[in-house]
Amino acid sequence: MDYTKLSDGQISVLLANLLKPKYEAEISPHHSGGAQLSWDWCGTKATTGFFPLHKAEELFPVMKKHRIRLVPSGKTVWMASHELGVTATHRNPLRAVAIVYLLLQESANVPANSTGSDIL
Template identity: 75%
Template sequence: MDYSKLSDGEISIRLAYFLKPKYSATIHPYDQAAAQLSWNWFNTVQTTGYFPLRRAEELFPVMKKHRIGLNPSGKTVWQASHESGISATHRNPLRAVAIVYLLLQESANVPANSTGSDLR
C-alpha cells in the first residue's frame, strides 16, 4: 500500500490498530492529523487523543523495538529505514518512521507463498 498518499489521520488510525489494539480508533473530531481512541468503561464510552505523528514519546519506543533508523536526508527531509531494506522519506521524521513501521507490519502479515501456487 502507498502510505504516502494517506492523510496523517489515516496513518494515525492504522498505527492505533497495531499499537493500541484494545481501543477503537477514529479520526479525531477537532484535529484531522490525529486519532481518537475510545473504549467502554463501566458502560460509558471514554475517549482520548492519540498523536503519534506529533508526539515522539508515542512512536520512539516502537522505533527502538523494531530497530528503525532515522537519518537526515537533506536540509528539511528525513529518511527512516529498517535493516530489511524498507525505507521512507518525508519532511516529518515521525511520519517517515510510521510509514516504515506500517510497511514492516504489512510484510509480516503476507504469507510466505502469497502467489497461490503449490510448491509440492
C-alpha cells in the first residue's frame, strides 16, 4: 500500500487498529488529522482522541520498541528508517516514523513464499 497518499487521519486509523485493537477507530470528526477511538463502557459509547502524527508521546514507544531511527534529511525533511532497509521521508517526522512502522507490519504479514512458486 502507498501510505504517502493517505491522509493523516487515515494513517492514524491504521495505527489505532494495530496499536489499540480493543477499540473501534475512525477518523476523528473534530480533527481530521487523528482518529477517534470508541468502546462500550457500561452500556454507553465512550470515545477518546488518538493523534499519533501530532503527539510524539503516542508514537515514541513504537519507535523505541521497533528501533526506528529518525534523522534530518534536509532543512525541512526527516527520514525514518529501520535496519531491514525500510525508509520513509516526510516534513512531519512522526508521519515518517508511522509509515516505516506500517511498512514493517505489512512486510511481517507477507508469507515467506509470496510469489506463488512451488519451489521449496
